[in-house]
Amino acid sequence: MDKRKKILEAALKLFVALGFHGTPTSKIAQEAGVANGTLFHYFPTKDDLILGLYTDIKIRMTAFVNENAKPEDTFKATMKGQYLASLYWALDHKTEFSFKQQFHNSPFHLLLNQEEIEKQLKPHFDMLRKGIEDKIIKPLPVDYIHTLISSHTFGLNQYLTSNEFSTVKQHQLISDTFELLWDMIKEN
Amino acid sequence: MDKRKKILEAALKLFVALGFHGTPTSKIAQEAGVANGTLFHYFPTKDDLILGLYTDIKIRMTAFVNENAKPEDTFKATMKGQYLASLYWALDHKTEFSFKQQFHNSPFHLLLNQEEIEKQLKPHFDMLRKGIEDKIIKPLPVDYIHTLISSHTFGLNQYLTSNEFSTVKQHQLISDTFELLWDMIKEN
Amino acid sequence: MDKRKKILEAALKLFVALGFHGTPTSKIAQEAGVANGTLFHYFPTKDDLILGLYTDIKIRMTAFVNENAKPEDTFKATMKGQYLASLYWALDHKTEFSFKQQFHNSPFHLLLNQEEIEKQLKPHFDMLRKGIEDKIIKPLPVDYIHTLISSHTFGLNQYLTSNEFSTVKQHQLISDTFELLWDMIKEN
Amino acid sequence: MDKRKKILEAALKLFVALGFHGTPTSKIAQEAGVANGTLFHYFPTKDDLILGLYTDIKIRMTAFVNENAKPEDTFKATMKGQYLASLYWALDHKTEFSFKQQFHNSPFHLLLNQEEIEKQLKPHFDMLRKGIEDKIIKPLPVDYIHTLISSHTFGLNQYLTSNEFSTVKQHQLISDTFELLWDMIKEN
DNA sequence: CATGAATGAGATTTCATTCAT
DNA sequence: GATGAATGAAATCTCATTCAT
Numbered sequence: 059m060d061k062r063k064k065i066l067e068a069a070l071k072l073f074v075a076l077g078f079h080g081t082p083t084s085k086i087a088q089e090a091g092v093a094n095g096t097l098f099h100y101f102p103t104k105d106d107l108i109l110g111l112y113t114d115i116k117i118r119m120t121a122f123v124n125e126n127a128k129p130e131d132t133f134k135a136t137m138k139g140q141y142l143a144s145l146y147w148a149l150d151h152k153t154e155f156s157f158k159q160q161f162h163n164s165p166f167h168l169l170l171n172q173e174e175i176e177k178q179l180k181p182h183f184d185m186l187r188k189g190i191e192d193k194i195i196k197p198l199p200v201d202y203i204h205t206l207i208s209s210h211t212f213g214l215n216q217y218l219t220s221n222e223f224s225t226v227k228q229h230q231l232i233s234d235t236f237e238l239l240w241d242m243i244k245e246n
Numbered sequence: 247m248d249k250r251k252k253i254l255e256a257a258l259k260l261f262v263a264l265g266f267h268g269t270p271t272s273k274i275a276q277e278a279g280v281a282n283g284t285l286f287h288y289f290p291t292k293d294d295l296i297l298g299l300y301t302d303i304k305i306r307m308t309a310f311v312n313e314n315a316k317p318e319d320t321f322k323a324t325m326k327g328q329y330l331a332s333l334y335w336a337l338d339h340k341t342e343f344s345f346k347q348q349f350h351n352s353p354f355h356l357l358l359n360q361e362e363i364e365k366q367l368k369p370h371f372d373m374l375r376k377g378i379e380d381k382i383i384k385p386l387p388v389d390y391i392h393t394l395i396s397s398h399t400f401g402l403n404q405y406l407t408s409n410e411f412s413t414v415k416q417h418q419l420i421s422d423t424f425e426l427l428w429d430m431i432k433e434n
Numbered sequence: 435m436d437k438r439k440k441i442l443e444a445a446l447k448l449f450v451a452l453g454f455h456g457t458p459t460s461k462i463a464q465e466a467g468v469a470n471g472t473l474f475h476y477f478p479t480k481d482d483l484i485l486g487l488y489t490d491i492k493i494r495m496t497a498f499v500n501e502n503a504k505p506e507d508t509f510k511a512t513m514k515g516q517y518l519a520s521l522y523w524a525l526d527h528k529t530e531f532s533f534k535q536q537f538h539n540s541p542f543h544l545l546l547n548q549e550e551i552e553k554q555l556k557p558h559f560d561m562l563r564k565g566i567e568d569k570i571i572k573p574l575p576v577d578y579i580h581t582l583i584s585s586h587t588f589g590l591n592q593y594l595t596s597n598e599f600s601t602v603k604q605h606q607l608i609s610d611t612f613e614l615l616w617d618m619i620k621e622n
Numbered sequence: 623m624d625k626r627k628k629i630l631e632a633a634l635k636l637f638v639a640l641g642f643h644g645t646p647t648s649k650i651a652q653e654a655g656v657a658n659g660t661l662f663h664y665f666p667t668k669d670d671l672i673l674g675l676y677t678d679i680k681i682r683m684t685a686f687v688n689e690n691a692k693p694e695d696t697f698k699a700t701m702k703g704q705y706l707a708s709l710y711w712a713l714d715h716k717t718e719f720s721f722k723q724q725f726h727n728s729p730f731h732l733l734l735n736q737e738e739i740e741k742q743l744k745p746h747f748d749m750l751r752k753g754i755e756d757k758i759i760k761p762l763p764v765d766y767i768h769t770l771i772s773s774h775t776f777g778l779n780q781y782l783t784s785n786e787f788s789t790v791k792q793h794q795l796i797s798d799t800f801e802l803l804w805d806m807i808k809e810n
Numbered sequence: 811c812a813t814g815a816a817t818g819a820g821a822t823t824t825c826a827t828t829c830a831t
Numbered sequence: 832g833a834t835g836a837a838t839g840a841a842a843t844c845t846c847a848t849t850c851a852t
Contacts, residue, residue, distance in 0.1 A: 077353050079267025082846055093813040163351040165265050202405050209401025217393040242430045270821060281838045286823065453729050455643025458842060469817045474844060539727040541641050578781050585777025593769045618806045646825055657834040
């Protein structure tokens with residue numbers, strides 16, 4: 059019914075499987091079950107489609123994390139909540155996660171509005187700064203900490219994806235790994 | 247003189263700047279200063295070129311690490327030696343590192359021989375297993391540890407690259423970050 | 435108007451003049467007055483074009499023969515009717531005939547569906563079988579007779595084409611040659 | 623050893639399998655086990671190679687027929703001798719025969735020297751003319767008779783090739799078919 | 811909104827031929 | 832004679848995009 063949605067779904071699937079340049083718009087239209095020209099009605103350009111898909115995914119992920127990671131009593135608990143929410147989302151949306159990864163490692167990420175990115179990261183950075191001020195975590199540059207957390211998250215996700223664990227085992231690993239991460243950044 | 251080498255150099259430069267699909271073979275040939283057909287004399291296919299470049303880089307990196315990271319007295323020192331060698335290589339070969347990253351995040355990595363990969367990882371895995379047996383690091387699955395180290399390394403490298411630190415500061419950060427990593431995996 | 439038709443016409447003309455491999459698709463598109471890509475819109479592959487052209491010609495020829503060669507009172511008359519229809523068609527469609535010849539003498543004929551061919555030949559073979567049963571023609575294998583008739587037809591056509599006879603003379607020769615053929619296969 | 627010969631053999635095999643334009647000179651060189659450039663040492667041009675191969679085959683075939691078809695007492699016997707020799711050669715040299723066919727049905731045949739062809743056909747035409755003068759065969763144009771015989775021969779050969787008969791059966795069929803041909807052209 | 815035929819610039823690859831060794 | 836790296840024109844095919852219906 060909703061052709062725009064169908065196009066986004068088809069694009070996601072194919073981009074992840076074949077890469078951005080490896081996926082012709084015609085194939086996306088076909089997979090989506092719409093005419094070639096219809097795609098260009100919704101997304102005037104292939105770049106617009108890629109960017110639109112990224113935005114769409116980003117919005118949905120942020121909504122999920124915001125909904126599931128409420129502020130907790132302690133700094134550690136709050137941070138863990140966010141960590142868990144991110145990873146659970148990633149586990150439930152492997153294709154979307156893969157797409158994000160691919161997007162960031164491509165020249166397309168340059169098309170993103172830099173200000174916009176910083177605005178989105180601000181709450182997270184603020185939280186880290188607070189942790190440092192309160193001497194809970196080590197006094198390292200917040201973007202440095204953020205990078206370490208991100209790649210840590212990415213690594214774990216990759217590990218979970220390339221093995222076939224039970225849900226219980228997965229959640230166990232996620233929880234354990236957070237402790238590893240915490241060991242790394244907590245003030246001794 | 248060595249046209250094959252010139253082609254590889256041109257390909258590396260352009261692939262990193264424009265992406266695999268964003269770089270036409272004709273441009274590579276031009277940049278390398280050889281005729282269009284010459285490229286296909288050495289690499290029958292664009293895929294072959296991409297794969298050949300990856301292999302070439304991998305070999306040179308491994309050689310560098312092997313040469314610079316000799317076994318040390320303690321487990322930690324040996325591991326740090328490898329860690330430093332990897333990061334120093336990455337810092338000195340940013341384009342190559344970037345290419346590797348792009349390669350792994352693309353559908354092309356599927357073209358790699360799985361056995362070959364495992365064979366290359368074996369010494370590293372063996373070392374980790376030894377550390378676990380000797381109760382020096384935590385008894386976690388070695389592929390898990392390896393994934394965490396890799397993404398950690400990647401994260402640090404990204405951080406170093408996106409900031410413009412002095413060499414001294416860079417080496418300081420690398421050394422400090424190793425300690426963070428060590429905190430994470432060492433047996434308490 | 436009908437671009438597909440224009441492409442087929444151009445392809446026929448050029449293939450006969452220059453051979454399959456001697457004719458670039460670009461030249462066909464140009465001769466047809468369509469864009470390069472349009473050709474590939476209708477025929478995804480050059481092979482598809484060659485095959486499509488063959489099929490197109492085959493259909494039109496069969497239609498002509500079926501329309502012009504009605505069953506007659508005697509076996510000989512019926513057979514002559516078909517013989518004449520085939521040859522008249524060939525004389526009126528020299529380029530098409532030439533193309534068919536070229537096609538059969540090329541590796542492309544292997545792309546034809548064998549079953550399809552047999553299905554098309556069946557009525558003809560049935561007729562020959564009937565003639566044998568009724569002791570009108572010699573009791574030879576029908577595919578053998580068919581091959582002889584075909585090459586005979588081909589030979590005559592070649593002779594008519596390489597000389598410049600008047601229409602009257604041509605029809606005379608065709609008629610006479612049928613008698614030669616008939617002498618060859620009729621039961622004595 | 624004899625590289626020229628090896629090239630001709632490889633060319634024959636590949637041209638028949640893939641067509642003239644479908645066979646790259648590099649593939650011929652490879653199949654012949656010589657370097658790419660060597661081919662062009664012996665045949666300055668691909669066309670020269672094709673023509674050279676044709677000439678080579680033609681010479682060998684003519685030699686065979688001349689050796690095996692001696693003049694006999696009667697016209698019919700002489701003619702039959704030639705007919706048999708031609709067909710036996712074709713059966714023993716299917717690839718060569720196929721090549722000749724392909725050559726004649728290609729634009730390359732235009733490269734042949736017309737005079738040369740006529741000179742080669744003259745003895746045959748003379749024989750036919752003699753047969754007509756002596757009222758042994760029908761008073762038809764000799765090139766017409768020749769065309770009919772040629773395509774008849776071609777048809778039979780095709781039939782023999784597409785079926786798998788025993789040698790005895792093959793020779794039987796060849797002999798029988800000559801009688802059919804003779805019925806066709808003999809003066810009643 | 812939706813379609814899909816049409817476009818043409820451009821991408822990858824092929825290949826006959828040359829020539830320094 | 833023999834080699835095979837090198838060439839570059841040309842061939843097939845792709846694909847984002849447009850537009851009349």
